[in-house]
Amino acid sequence: MKLTLPPRVGPQSFDAALKAFAGVVGAGWVMSSDADRDAYADAYAPGSPERWPASAAVAPASVEEVRAIVRIANEYKVPLWPVARGKNLGYGTAAPRMAGSVVLDLGRMNRILELDPKLAYAVVEPGVGFFDLHDEVERQKAPLWLSVPGNGWGSVIGNALEHGIGYTPYGLHARNLCGIEAVLPDGDLLRTGMGAMKDNPAWHLFPMNYGPTWDLAFSQSNLGVVTKAGLWMQPAPETSLELTWDIPEEEDIGWVIDTVTPLKIAGVIDQNVFIPSWLGKIVVLGTRKDFWDKPTAMPEWRVKELLKQYQLGYWRVSIRLYGDESVNKAKAEVIKAAFKRHLAAPAMEVWWRQGDPKPPLDLALGTPSAVPLQMSDWVGGRGAHLGFSPVVPATSEHVMGQLKRSRKIIADHDVDFYASFTIGGRFANNVNMLMYDRDNAAQVDNMKKLFNALITETAKAGYGEYRTHLGWMDRVMDTFDFNDHALRRFGEKVKDALDPNGIIAPGKQGIWPSAYRALQKEGAE
Amino acid sequence: MSRFLIALALLAPIPAMAAAPGGVPELPPYQMRAAQPAGDRLQPGRDPKAVFEHSCGYCHLAGGMGSNLLTKQMMMMKRPPSDGLLANRRDLTADYVKAVVRGGKGAMPAQTRVDLTDAELNAVAAYLAQKPGPKGGKK
Numbered sequence: 001m002k003l004t005l006p007p008r009v010g011p012q013s014f015d016a017a018l019k020a021f022a023g024v025v026g027a028g029w030v031m032s033s034d035a036d037r038d039a040y041a042d043a044y045a046p047g048s049p050e051r052w053p054a055s056a057a058v059a060p061a062s063v064e065e066v067r068a069i070v071r072i073a074n075e076y077k078v079p080l081w082p083v084a085r086g087k088n089l090g091y092g093t094a095a096p097r098m099a100g101s102v103v104l105d106l107g108r109m110n111r112i113l114e115l116d117p118k119l120a121y122a123v124v125e126p127g128v129g130f131f132d133l134h135d136e137v138e139r140q141k142a143p144l145w146l147s148v149p150g151n152g153w154g155s156v157i158g159n160a161l162e163h164g165i166g167y168t169p170y171g172l173h174a175r176n177l178c179g180i181e182a183v184l185p186d187g188d189l190l191r192t193g194m195g196a197m198k199d200n201p202a203w204h205l206f207p208m209n210y211g212p213t214w215d216l217a218f219s220q221s222n223l224g225v226v227t228k229a230g231l232w233m234q235p236a237p238e239t240s241l242e243l244t245w246d247i248p249e250e251e252d253i254g255w256v257i258d259t260v261t262p263l264k265i266a267g268v269i270d271q272n273v274f275i276p277s278w279l280g281k282i283v284v285l286g287t288r289k290d291f292w293d294k295p296t297a298m299p300e301w302r303v304k305e306l307l308k309q310y311q312l313g314y315w316r317v318s319i320r321l322y323g324d325e326s327v328n329k330a331k332a333e334v335i336k337a338a339f340k341r342h343l344a345a346p347a348m349e350v351w352w353r354q355g356d357p358k359p360p361l362d363l364a365l366g367t368p369s370a371v372p373l374q375m376s377d378w379v380g381g382r383g384a385h386l387g388f389s390p391v392v393p394a395t396s397e398h399v400m401g402q403l404k405r406s407r408k409i410i411a412d413h414d415v416d417f418y419a420s421f422t423i424g425g426r427f428a429n430n431v432n433m434l435m436y437d438r439d440n441a442a443q444v445d446n447m448k449k450l451f452n453a454l455i456t457e458t459a460k461a462g463y464g465e466y467r468t469h470l471g472w473m474d475r476v477m478d479t480f481d482f483n484d485h486a487l488r489r490f491g492e493k494v495k496d497a498l499d500p501n502g503i504i505a506p507g508k509q510g511i512w513p514s515a516y517r518a519l520q521k522e523g524a525e
Numbered sequence: 526m527s528r529f530l531i532a533l534a535l536l537a538p539i540p541a542m543a544a545a546p547g548g549v550p551e552l553p554p555y556q557m558r559a560a561q562p563a564g565d566r567l568q569p570g571r572d573p574k575a576v577f578e579h580s581c582g583y584c585h586l587a588g589g590m591g592s593n594l595l596t597k598q599m600m601m602m603k604r605p606p607s608d609g610l611l612a613n614r615r616d617l618t619a620d621y622v623k624a625v626v627r628g629g630k631g632a633m634p635a636q637t638r639v640d641l642t643d644a645e646l647n648a649v650a651a652y653l654a655q656k657p658g659p660k661g662g663k664k
Contacts, residue, residue: 028567031638035627043634059639086637093634107639110561131583135557153583360552360588367555370583370590376632377594383632 001037004053006078006100007519017076021058024068032056040103042095044384046444051523052095052470057103063183063227069104071187073503080104081505082225084126084158089151090385092470097507098516099523104225113228117142121204122231126157130368143236145366147171152368157229161219163467165422165429167364168234169322171272172424176232179203180215182224185499204230222505223498237322238354240365241332243347245339246313253315253403254396255342260423261394263338268331271364272424275317278307279418283375297414320364381437386447388454390463394428406432409457413450429466448525455479471525477510558582566642573652576645585611594632611653619650
């Protein structure tokens, strides 16, 4: 990828900044060739990855190096785009929102600093991936489990800071963060919570500050660079029981939600309950042409044929219980009775007990995997995906409304329908997966139009997204419109106060520093 | 919600799925990766097998995403499913490995020099390419 300089930075000044970075991290960890810029591009970019080009990347190995880089960036007015491991696939990978930003790649900061089985927490640096933490837990035989997202290739901290979600009782990953260390935009260093006191042993145990609590102000944020964090982990349970039902009809999602939500809120169900539609089960079995060889969306009659052929319901619900066997048995009876009121078919029941091997690829047992990314093979070619992910109240009324609205818009754009709902408590995350071939310009163009239509119509109905791709960060921020966009105005005020040069992640989540606010429309879809 | 969660679909057995067109052979248990070898990652002489496991093993050990997709491709080409594992391949060249790692291929994104340094890539590329073909000599 050709070089795009940061705004208002000349070639000599840019070169001097890179040399200064190299003075901190060593020349081998400043990456500025065309090939490097390609490697930091958005691997799943809808259209050209050159729409969100990095100018270079720099990879520090310690918090002191991060502080030095941030100070140099201020000196040369070179904006930084921090990434933990840069595997935010589907949302922009490692690419920056603003063209010419230097990626601050924290992948070398990959130490597991603490692993405490007694109080069930870890302290990790941003470069620690889910696989790394999992393998270290196994090596130490620590009685702890992870909560993993679909893509375990990524960073534990990065995923939590991006509000990623997993499928265990610890599935709301941002909530597991407790006590962080962050380099501020002027190079200062902050520790939150009890960590604000030197050597306080409760740093990663008590989740609030004395005074305002800032931990999550550093999530989906451009207010600092998180360099370490405490992470609460699940104590390994004695047993786990999985109850699975195939749910026959599309409309059945209503009663499923109204059955699961109260059990989740009451604590009978601890985990985040993931409910994928039929395509989620087909997509890993082959490529699209194996099932439907036309470019048009798969018609209803073909869907019905496939469900019959593969003995699938329209939806699948798997509820996993964790803990002592007697407790799990009692909870299972409550859940089965609730389902029986709507569905005659019994649950498929699978027990896991301490000492049993974990079934491969079971994300709800905390085993990391990148296999779900296989879905990019579905459309053929250089497959990729975008996810449209609004949050709705976890009731049948809201879920059915959302389902029908997005289903119609997706059908109007002649795209296959693949949705999931994950019940995280009082809310459900609806992910509509839109898969496309990166090299098919017409398909990419259609996806962008579809994505815009989904954002607009869903916002009109009163709902917003919880996370989105670089190209839509501003459009989604626009939908948060209470009191003339008070959220964005507040974010901008804080940003300008803490980061007058706008050095850290300009444009992240639609928050632009005044230094670059005029560039907001560039790279926005 | 993570939008990659599709694989949950794999978790519970569905009898008819074995007959699916792209059906992957039975999934092996989770495989631990080697720890990242100590020492300067920019210098030559990295332990190639450990680097391969650590940095490529997310996807290219048994049961990984890359192994699954390659297994499917190999079977479609009438080659043995075991060729889906890069460590079993006899037809790779060092230059090809380097090109794929830095350029990406299909579902695989390009790897940065933090993912795999040039010294590490040189070691891994030589390691994957060194195995002789069935009749001896490199293929």
